[in-house]
Amino acid sequence: MVSVTVWNEYLEERTNDEVASVYPDGIHETLASGLRERGHDVRTATLDEPDHGLTEEVLDDTDVLVWWEHRAHEDVDDEIVERVCDRIYDGMGFVPLHSAHFSKVFKRLMGTPCSLTYRESRERERVWTVDPSHPITAGLEESFVIPETEMYGEPFSVPEPDQLVFVSWFEGGEVFRSGCCYQRGTGRIFYFRPGHETYPVYHEPVVLDVIDNAVRWAVPQTDRTVSNDNVAVDSLE
Amino acid sequence: MVSVTVWNEYLEERTNDEVASVYPDGIHETLASGLRERGHDVRTATLDEPDHGLTEEVLDDTDVLVWWEHRAHEDVDDEIVERVCDRIYDGMGFVPLHSAHFSKVFKRLMGTPCSLTYRESRERERVWTVDPSHPITAGLEESFVIPETEMYGEPFSVPEPDQLVFVSWFEGGEVFRSGCCYQRGTGRIFYFRPGHETYPVYHEPVVLDVIDNAVRWAVPQTDRTVSNDNVAVDSLE
Amino acid sequence: MVSVTVWNEYLEERTNDEVASVYPDGIHETLASGLRERGHDVRTATLDEPDHGLTEEVLDDTDVLVWWEHRAHEDVDDEIVERVCDRIYDGMGFVPLHSAHFSKVFKRLMGTPCSLTYRESRERERVWTVDPSHPITAGLEESFVIPETEMYGEPFSVPEPDQLVFVSWFEGGEVFRSGCCYQRGTGRIFYFRPGHETYPVYHEPVVLDVIDNAVRWAVPQTDRTVSNDNVAVDSLE
Amino acid sequence: MVSVTVWNEYLEERTNDEVASVYPDGIHETLASGLRERGHDVRTATLDEPDHGLTEEVLDDTDVLVWWEHRAHEDVDDEIVERVCDRIYDGMGFVPLHSAHFSKVFKRLMGTPCSLTYRESRERERVWTVDPSHPITAGLEESFVIPETEMYGEPFSVPEPDQLVFVSWFEGGEVFRSGCCYQRGTGRIFYFRPGHETYPVYHEPVVLDVIDNAVRWAVPQTDRTVSNDNVAVDSLE
Numbered sequence: 001m002v003s004v005t006v007w008n009e010y011l012e013e014r015t016n017d018e019v020a021s022v023y024p025d026g027i028h029e030t031l032a033s034g035l036r037e038r039g040h041d042v043r044t045a046t047l048d049e050p051d052h053g054l055t056e057e058v059l060d061d062t063d064v065l066v067w068w069e070h071r072a073h074e075d076v077d078d079e080i081v082e083r084v085c086d087r088i089y090d091g092m093g094f095v096p097l098h099s100a101h102f103s104k105v106f107k108r109l110m111g112t113p114c115s116l117t118y119r120e121s122r123e124r125e126r127v128w129t130v131d132p133s134h135p136i137t138a139g140l141e142e143s144f145v146i147p148e149t150e151m152y153g154e155p156f157s158v159p160e161p162d163q164l165v166f167v168s169w170f171e172g173g174e175v176f177r178s179g180c181c182y183q184r185g186t187g188r189i190f191y192f193r194p195g196h197e198t199y200p201v202y203h204e205p206v207v208l209d210v211i212d213n214a215v216r217w218a219v220p221q222t223d224r225t226v227s228n229d230n231v232a233v234d235s236l237e
Numbered sequence: 238m239v240s241v242t243v244w245n246e247y248l249e250e251r252t253n254d255e256v257a258s259v260y261p262d263g264i265h266e267t268l269a270s271g272l273r274e275r276g277h278d279v280r281t282a283t284l285d286e287p288d289h290g291l292t293e294e295v296l297d298d299t300d301v302l303v304w305w306e307h308r309a310h311e312d313v314d315d316e317i318v319e320r321v322c323d324r325i326y327d328g329m330g331f332v333p334l335h336s337a338h339f340s341k342v343f344k345r346l347m348g349t350p351c352s353l354t355y356r357e358s359r360e361r362e363r364v365w366t367v368d369p370s371h372p373i374t375a376g377l378e379e380s381f382v383i384p385e386t387e388m389y390g391e392p393f394s395v396p397e398p399d400q401l402v403f404v405s406w407f408e409g410g411e412v413f414r415s416g417c418c419y420q421r422g423t424g425r426i427f428y429f430r431p432g433h434e435t436y437p438v439y440h441e442p443v444v445l446d447v448i449d450n451a452v453r454w455a456v457p458q459t460d461r462t463v464s465n466d467n468v469a470v471d472s473l474e
Numbered sequence: 475m476v477s478v479t480v481w482n483e484y485l486e487e488r489t490n491d492e493v494a495s496v497y498p499d500g501i502h503e504t505l506a507s508g509l510r511e512r513g514h515d516v517r518t519a520t521l522d523e524p525d526h527g528l529t530e531e532v533l534d535d536t537d538v539l540v541w542w543e544h545r546a547h548e549d550v551d552d553e554i555v556e557r558v559c560d561r562i563y564d565g566m567g568f569v570p571l572h573s574a575h576f577s578k579v580f581k582r583l584m585g586t587p588c589s590l591t592y593r594e595s596r597e598r599e600r601v602w603t604v605d606p607s608h609p610i611t612a613g614l615e616e617s618f619v620i621p622e623t624e625m626y627g628e629p630f631s632v633p634e635p636d637q638l639v640f641v642s643w644f645e646g647g648e649v650f651r652s653g654c655c656y657q658r659g660t661g662r663i664f665y666f667r668p669g670h671e672t673y674p675v676y677h678e679p680v681v682l683d684v685i686d687n688a689v690r691w692a693v694p695q696t697d698r699t700v701s702n703d704n705v706a707v708d709s710l711e
Numbered sequence: 712m713v714s715v716t717v718w719n720e721y722l723e724e725r726t727n728d729e730v731a732s733v734y735p736d737g738i739h740e741t742l743a744s745g746l747r748e749r750g751h752d753v754r755t756a757t758l759d760e761p762d763h764g765l766t767e768e769v770l771d772d773t774d775v776l777v778w779w780e781h782r783a784h785e786d787v788d789d790e791i792v793e794r795v796c797d798r799i800y801d802g803m804g805f806v807p808l809h810s811a812h813f814s815k816v817f818k819r820l821m822g823t824p825c826s827l828t829y830r831e832s833r834e835r836e837r838v839w840t841v842d843p844s845h846p847i848t849a850g851l852e853e854s855f856v857i858p859e860t861e862m863y864g865e866p867f868s869v870p871e872p873d874q875l876v877f878v879s880w881f882e883g884g885e886v887f888r889s890g891c892c893y894q895r896g897t898g899r900i901f902y903f904r905p906g907h908e909t910y911p912v913y914h915e916p917v918v919l920d921v922i923d924n925a926v927r928w929a930v931p932q933t934d935r936t937v938s939n940d941n942v943a944v945d946s947l948e
Contacts (some may be wrong), residue, residue, distance in 0.1 A: 089350055089394070091844065102467065103438065111348040112421050113326055115464045119472060126947065128649050130628045133802065133897030133932040142629070143947070153470065153642070154604045154618070157326070157463045160399060163634065167641060167649045172947070173473035173617075175602050175641045175649050184349050185394055186844030197291055221844040226394045227352045233390065235356060235662075236410035236837065236854070237882070328607065363710065365886050367865045370565065370660030370695040379866070380710070380884075391841045392853070397874065404865070404878060404886045410711070412839050412878045412886050423607035432917075458607040473600065473617070474645070514912035563824055563868070574939065584893050585822040587800055589938045593946060627944065631896055631937045632798070636871060658823050681759055700828045702866045704813065707864065709830060710884035 002215050003041045005062040006031045008048040008073040009052065012197050019197045034208035035066075040215060047072055052080050059083065064093035064218045066211065070197055076104050085109065089102040089185025090225040093218025095211065098195030101156075106191065109184045110158050117153035117174070124171040125149045127178055127194060134165045136179065136190060136213045144206045150196045152176045158191075168193060178214045179210075181217075185226040188218040200204060239452050240278045242299040243268045244290065246309040247283040249434050256434045264305045264439060271445035272303075277452060278344065284309055289317050291371040296320065301330035303448065306340040307434055313341050322346065326422025332448065335432030338393075341427065342422045346421045347395050354390035354411070359360025362386045362410040363414055364431060371402045373427060373450045380406075381443045387433045389413045396429075405430060416447075418454075422463040425455040476689050477515045478643045481527065481534040484520040486671050493671045501542045501568045501579025503656055505571075508682035509540075514689060521546055526554050533557065538567035538692045539686065543577040550578050557581065558645060563659030564699040569685065570581050572669030575630075578588040580665065583658045591627035591648070598645040599623045601652055601668060608639045610653065610664060610687045617643075618680045626650045632665075642667060653684075655691075659700040662692040713751045713926050716773040717742045718764065720783040723908050730908045731938040737914060738779045742895055746777075751926060754898075758783055763791050770794065775804035775929045777922065780814040781908055787815050794866045796820065798879035800896030801936040804929025806922065809906030812867075817902065820895045821869050828864035828885070835882040838905060845876045847890065847901060849922045854880075855917045861907045863887045869902075879904060890921075896937040899929040 008028035013018040023030050035042045043061075045053025061066075063086065069076070081104045088094050088109065096106045098113040101114045125146040129137045159182070164227035166179030178193035192214060195201045202208070245265035260267050265281040265376040270277045272322075280298075282290025302321065306313070320339045325331050325346065333343045338351045362383040366374045390411035394421070403416030415430035429451060432438045439445070482502035486493040497504050502518040509516045517535075519527025533539075539558065543550070555578045562568050570580045575588045599620040603611045627648035633656070636710065640653030652667035665681045666688060676682070719739035734741050740757040746753045747843035756764025767893075770776075776795065780787070799805050799820065808818045812825045812915045816889040836857040840848045864885035870893070877890030903925060906912045913919070 019674065082460065107347040113344040113463055113465050115467050117468045117470045119470055121472065123472075124948075126647050128628050130630070130649075130651065132629050132635070132935045132937075133899075135932060138933065141801065151472075154602050155463075155606050156604070157505070159396065159419070160605070161422065162397060164638065167628070167651070169643055169647055169649045173600050173643055175604075175643045177604065182396070183844065185397065188844075216412050221846060223847065224843045226350055226392075226843075228350050231354045233354045233356055235358065235360070235388075237408065237835075250761070297773055361711075363884050365865050365888075367867070368871070369698045369700075369866050369890065370657065370662075372695060375696065391839050391878070392843050393841070400871065401875065404888070406880055406886045410837050412841075412880045414841065414878070420607065425607075425900055458609060459612065461606045463606075474598075583822040587821040587937055587939050589941050591942045591944045593944055595946065597946075625946075627938075633870070633893070633895065634873060645948065656870070658870065667770055700866075702824050704826050705828045706836070707828045707830055709832065709862075711882065 001039050001041060002219055003061055003063040004035055004066060004152065004215055005043050005045055005058060007067060008068045009070060010048070011072055011161060012070060022198060022200050027197065031066060031211065031224065033087040035212060035215065038208065038212040041058045047075060047231045052077065053204045054080050055086050059087050059092065062092060063220055064095060064215045066095045066097065067100045067105065068097050069100045073102055073104060076225055081108060088187035088189070091186040091220035091222060093187060093215070093220065094189045095128065095214045095218055096191050098193055101191060109182070109189060112159060113157045116156045119151040119172060121149045121172065123150060123151055126169040127166050128169065129165070130167050131163060131165050134163060135217045136165050136210065138213050139209060141208065146194050146201055146204065148199045149194065151200060186222050186224060190218055238276050238278060240298055240300040241272055241452055241455055242280050242282055242295060243303045244282045244430045247285070248309055249307060259435060259437050264434065267439045268448065272452065275445065275449040284312060287354060289297040289313065291317050291321060296329065297331060298326050299448060301452045302330060303332045303334065304337045304340060304342065304451065305334050306337045310339055310341060310463060318342050318345060324422035325426070327459035327461060330424060330425045330452070330457065332451050332455055333428050335430055338428060341372045346419070346426060349396060350394045353393045355386040355406055356409060358388060358409065359385045360388055362431065363406040364403050365406065366402070367404050368400060368402050371400060372454045373402050373447065376446060377443065383431050383438055383441065386431065386438060389430055412421050423459050423461060425456055425458065427451040450474060475513050475515060476693055477535055478509055478540060478689055479517050479519055479532060480540045481498065481519045481542060482542045484522070485546055486544060496672060496674050501671065502674045504577060505540060505685065509686060509689065511688040512682065518641060521549060526551060527560060528554050533561050533566065534615055536553065536566060536656060537694055538569060539687045540569045540571065540689065541574045541577060541579065542571050543574045548575055552677040555579050555582060560665070561641040562661035565694035565696060567661060567689070567694065568663045569688045569692055570665050572667055575665060583656070583663060586633060587631045590630045593646060595625060595646065596622045597625055599668065600643040601640050602643065603639070604641050605639050609691045610639050610684065612687050613683060614680065620675055622673045623668065623675060626667055629699050655659040660696050664688040671677060713930055714772055714774040715746055715751045715753045715777060715926055716756055716769060718767045719779040720781060722783055724813050730891070733909060733911050738908065740923065741913045742777060745910065746923060746926065749919065749923040758786060763788060764792050765795060765861045770798050770803065773803060773807060774931055777806045777808065777926065778811045778814060778816065779808050780811045784813055792819060799898035800806045801902070801930060802897040802933060804926065804931065805898060806925050806929055807902050809904055812902060820893070820900060823870060824868045830862040830883060832862060833859045834862055837880040837907065838877050839880065840876070841878050842874060842876050843900045845874060846860035846928045847876050847921065849924050850920060851917065855935045857905050857912055857915065859910045860905065860912060863904055864879060895931050897935060899932065901925040901929055905947060
């Protein structure tokens with residue numbers, strides 16, 4: 001059981017009828033509900049809350065932060081981005097989903113533009129496991145299908161993942177490195193591509209199973225923290 | 238022959254007698270001189286120049302940017318940091334030296350605090366090659382000595398290098414991953430630890446040989462650029 | 475200009491009419507011809523020659539060894555496998571193609587079963603560049619098509635590549651890590667999946683361009699050799 | 712609690728008084744004892760037993776295999792090497808210690824010579840953690856000392872580790888990548904350098920703590936097995 005915070009900009013569910021019909025309670029509630037069913041202790045936080053819902057107290061109580069961001073990248077406060085990154089450096093797990101590849105937090109952790117190609121075309125995606133021993137792939141078949149989604153294609157301008165877990169196939173001809181593990185400081189990061197605000201991807205049990213696995217994998221691994229400053233030390237020998 | 242720009246904050250050489258006695262023409266001129274002897278076309282740029290000497294024209298003509306920064310981390314203009322990173326994403330090589338591990342540019346590319354332990358103690362460092370086939374180690378012995386230096390120790394909070402080229406031994410008991418290769422976008426980065434403003438490290442031929450090798454390794458590999466934006470594409474199949 | 479040896483078991487071109495019609499001079503001659511056109515100095519060697527054509531003299535004069543093997547895995551003499559691996563450890567490049575993933579040499583270097591899934595179905599493959607700065611991708615479009623081929627699918631039981639250069643899309647729904655770089659000792663290895671003895675894949679200019687790039691990338695990087703034995707040394711400090 | 716088998720060639724403890732005085736019950740019993748104290752279910756196996764003690768039944772019941780080998784590399788039966796590697800490909804963990812870097816099993820999994828430099832000089836080693844979030848470093852200080860040991864130095868001709876956990880400092884001036892994680896098939900491998908048959912390294916609590924951590928990290932991650940053969944499959948799309 002992991003203490004999870006699911007963050008969502010929570011805008012289009014309230015302004016766009018198509019999105020609202022797919023996620024009437026908000027993407028955050030859909031994800032939180034799926035993670036609670038899978039045994040986790042989940043709170044949610046949204047952009048319009050004070051501190052975007054990510055106060056020091058909330059983060060003190062967060063093992064893993066799941067992140068949905070689609071349009072409001074520039075509206076996330078730099079101070080909160082800094083606060084979240086500091087927690088990740090000190091061990092908090094981070095699971096950015098789909099369009100969150102373009103969030104300030106993820107770009108900051110990657111140090112690259114994190115750009116990609118895309119196509120809004122309601123097409124088929126097949127997600128393949130390329131590392132069948134990775135804990136994030138536990139319980140999955142060799143591949144699973146997302147029947148309707150938005151395509152993401154290479155090149156994906158991220159650093160080479162520490163571990164590449166999934167690669168996706170799209171009916172339009174593209175491939176994409178859709179499950180990528182990174183470590184920054186002592187925090188684990190798992191970028192997971194499937195999703196879109198106009199398709200019911202986060203209602204798919206297999207997608208929630210992966211996010212469940214990811215949350216368990218991303219838990220803090222140590223109590224040690226990473227220093228922001230350089231530390232003067234004495235000679236040992 | 239590589240077109241190199243050597244950047245230096247160039248402060249302590251002009252304010253501190255000890256530093257001035259070791260690098261009377263500035264660290265940038267010492268490095269530039271060593272690189273010119275080794276066949277490169279080298280210009281220099283310093284903090285106090287307009288745009289810190291890193292105008293679009295200068296960067297247009299820079300294959301590899303070598304960077305010395307010690308104290309003035311906060312004084313480097315964010316817009317210039319952005320400009321330099323954009324060029325690296327598009328293929329410009331970057332060779333940060335010693336205390337530049339704490340520069341805005343390097344921290345931005347790494348996405349981590351980049352902190353370490355240190356000791357100012359005029360102690361001995363032995364730099365070992367751990368990957369003898371890496372082009373950056375061309376022509377070197379298995380190890381070389383820096384007789385007097387400031388110690389840097391682990392943990393060094395950077396992402397795991399794409400390739401680890403050198404590991405240093407310090408007489409005080411520490412080790413340090415002192416030669417680390419990364420790729421960000423299409424740009425190559427080589428962090429090289431040896432140096433210090435009060436020791437003549439950049440007068441050592443072997444150190445200049447490594448920086449020479451690094452500059453040759455870090456040259457732009459492609460004309461392709463990395464998009465800052467996501468690109469909408471049509472189906473191929 | 476690289477000194478290349480192209481090795482081929484050279485069996486099916488002489489026993490199977492379908493293969494003979496696609497590669498009347500043997501796959502080795504098709505590859506050699508394409509590489510000579512691209513500026514290299516190329517010899518060929520086949521299974522039935524003494525020492526499989528891989529004498530010490532031939533290997534002395536080989537910068538990069540390109541390898542085609544399809545069925546005769548068990549017929550490659552263990553002593554020759556050992557000899558080839560020793561040369562790779564000392565810097566000779568190795569470019570195994572397609573079904574050579576199952577060769578004794580490649581399996582030996584990987585230390586894993588190197589198994590995969592496959593389908594003989596004359597289907598379409600699209601090869602995507604995932605690392606556009608990698609020298610092996612020089613001059614290529616973002617993707618290229620092999621109109622008819624045999625499918626290879628994940629999981630591909632190899633170690634995680636040091637660099638993943640290409641990922642393939644197959645019309646039947648699979649993906650495959652089709653361009654994988656490794657280093658063993660001081661030798662560079664590039665596994666490249668496209669090919670098949672019954673399809674004219676090695677007549678495709680783009681495929682020969684990739685093998686050309688691979689050969690240039692895989693050249694020996696150093697004169698240093700890797701010791702087969704542990705070496706007793708004196709203290710340095 | 713992990714089901715561990717500790718394998719030892721068990722020769723020098725019975726033929727060499729110096730070794731016998733340090734490990735009177737054999738290195739395997741010293742390791743087994745330390746691991747039992749730390750909560751594991753441990754059996755031992757030695758070279759001179761039938762099948763070197765590594766029958767299919769024993770391996771069926773082994774989550775992680777710890778391996779001590781010093782001189783008898785050539786006496787390990789190739790069929791047993793094959794059997795052990797097959798189990799590792801299918802998920803069994805493998806923890807080779809010290810001179811086991813030169814074992815047939817480890818060399819087979821690495822695909823390289825695995826050579827290094829060494830010096831028998833009763834010198835001091837300091838083992839540094841370079842990845843403080845790695846589970847294998849749980850509960851450790853930033854560094855720990857082995858007061859008397861045999862030196863191992865770079866270059867260590869192994870593939871670049873998937874994760875580098877420890878780097879050692881030696882008073883004679885060398886460094887060594889002393890804690891290296893790899894994955895082969897679905898099996899996890901942790902090479903740990905400290906040890907020697909004439910020094911009481913395996914009586915040191917901190918060394919046993921690391922091996923304990925390693926054993927917990929290396930447990931099988933999945934029930935999936937890796938195929939030794941290529942598998943023909945039907946089209947999915």
